[in-house]
Amino acid sequence: MIDIKNLTKQANNKKILRGVDLQVKKGETVAILGPNGAGKSTLLKVLATLIKPTSGIVRINGLDLKKNHIEIKKILGYLPHSSLLYDHYSPLENLVFFGNVYGVRDVEQRAMKLVKDVGLSFFLNEPVKNFSRGMIQRIAIARAIVHDPEVLLLDEPHTGLDQGAISILNNVILSMKEKGSTTLMVTHDFKQAAEICDRIIIVKNGKIVDDFKIKNRNLELVSEKYEMQMEGVS
Incomplete structure (x- = not known):
């Protein structure tokens, strides 16, 4: 689904991604x-077609990133640090707007279901500008998946969420997985990574320094592997 070879990104004479x-x-x-x-967020931004790589090859679902970025955008769902929501719109209005951009059928029903899925039905028609950080994050997650993307790119999605909202988010990610979606998630939350991910990659100084599968929600393995890499042990 995603194939990256020798990807580099340089900005202002600084190498951010190094092969x-x-x-x-x-x-x-x-x-x-x-x-x-x-370089974690930079990697996601390259995949989301928001910034161009300096060199290397990126293919998503067989499509070349440089030649087919418009087609690639249609199958991506992206959650950056900012919500990308219109704060004077309600959750329903935001999701209908973004759903229409992607040509979602029965968009209002889809939007209402997603607001329910993220636990904010009571606030369906309230302006987003009145929401807490955690509530905005929930609607931003719904925005990212309104079109049932084949690839989901999440940049620290658990930030600002309480425990209940974290459970809701994890359920959303797992339900997308059941539909066949591929997810890349930048996170500092090892517990959530262990809870919902099949695989962990560790990035240091613009390079992938470890790549391993995880089973049985083995948080201890994640912590040990990470600490070894940060200490420079291979």
Whole structure:
């Protein structure tokens, strides 16, 4: 589903990504861990077609990122640090708007279901500008999946969420997985990575320094692997 070969990104004479190689199969849920400044968000932005790579090859669902970025955008769902919501719109209005952009059928019914799925039915018609950070994050998640994307790119999706909202988000991600979606999730939350992901990659200084599968929600394995890499042990 995602095939990355020797991907580099340089900005202002600074190398942010240094020869990233990564293959992700359809339906995989992959967590991307690493310290601040490692290049995690930059990698997602390249995949989301928001910034151009300096060099390398990226294919998503067989489509070349440089030649087919418009087609690729149609199958992506992207959640950055900002919500991308219109704050004077209600959750329903936001989701209907973005659903129409993607040509979603029965868009109002789809929007209402998603608002219910993220636990905010009571606030269906309230302006988003009145919402807490966690409530905005829930609607932003719904926005990212309104069109049932084949690939889901999540940049620290658990930020600002309480425990109940974290459970809702995890259920949403797992339900997308059941539909066959492929998910890449940048996170600092090892527990959530262990809970919902099949695989972990660790990024350091713009390179992937570890890549391993995870079973049985083994949080201890994730922590140990991460600490080894941060200490420079291979």
